[in-house]
Amino acid sequence: MTGPHVPDASGAPGPPDVAALRPRLPSPLQDVEDERFARHGVRLVLKRDDLIHPEIVGNKWRKLAPNLAAAAGRLVVTFGGAYSNHLRATAAAGRLLGLETVGVVRGQELAGRPLNASLARCAADGMRLHFTDRAAYRRKTEPETLAALLRAAGAEDAYVVPEGGSNSRAVRGCRALGEELRGRADVVAVACGTGGTLAGLAAGLGPEQRALGVAVLKGGFLAGETAALQERAFGGRRGDWWLENRFHCGGYGRTTPALEAFAQDFEERHGLPVERLYVAKMLSGLLTLTEEGVFPRGTTLAAVVTGRPFT
Secondary structure (H helix, E strand, C coil), rough: CCCEEECCCCCCEECCCCCCCCCCCCCCCCEEEEEHCCCCCCCEECCCCCHCCCCCHHHHHHHHHHHHHHCCCCCCEEECCCCCCHHHHHHHHHHHHCCCEEEECCHHHHHHCCCCCHHHHHHCCCEEEEEEHHHHCCCCHHHHHHHHHHHHHCCCEEEECCCHCCHHHHHHHHHHHHHCCCCCEEEEEEECCHHHHHHHHHHHHCCCEEEEEEECCCCCHHHHHECCCCCCCCHHCCCEEEEEECCCCCCCCCCCCCHHHHHHHHHHHHCCCCCCHHHHHHHHHHHHHHHHHCCCCCCEEECCCCCCCCC
């Protein structure tokens, strides 16, 4: 593979130049005329992070860019399920930047099956897939288990990016999202899988702004995860943020007929393709909270569109 790299002083290839991929930053802010919000005195705007890059979209760009720079041309290993947006984004980035990538995939039973469309895209982008049993996958953050997984994948010297891309570098990268929204909204909402985007977003907002994370998986653990990420990235809690845990529709990867109907209606109203597993849950949750009177009249509510439907 070849890709854009910046030579070091000796002339050898250095860290990949992620700026050469020409991200659209800051991402645009789009007003949305929606009477369901307007009747409660709430102005809805969309932070179109899905338009940052055609292949590495939304919060995936903000998380991956600092980690790929830190990888400095080394093999990159990361983790995800069979339909992981993060795996696809990492594979695409590897192809574009000339980096070798390995995806450790949850579910040993998948190894003997035809690849689904998501994993097939990863493979087409050059990612080497390594399937592992679910018990080991759950323990992947334990040093001994991680070392064993890397050995099994032939990637002992790799740069490791955690599942979902959320680590201190990613959190600091997502701080720019909040900085781009300073003075533009009273409340900024984002869908949360691992808490990294929320952790960075909240740190970047101004003191008069609040960040809201809408959890897309059940368990109620994201508040602790987000606080821990801020601790590691900034040395303590930053910003005014809170989490809503009511809108996961039964867990990660799950939807309901009501959510599907909401997403289709939103698409028809506003001409915006709505990704179902994250963005639809957030937007639906925001409408429920608006109808419950959570946001005072006069609130400008920004919803971060972190991705788009996979096709």
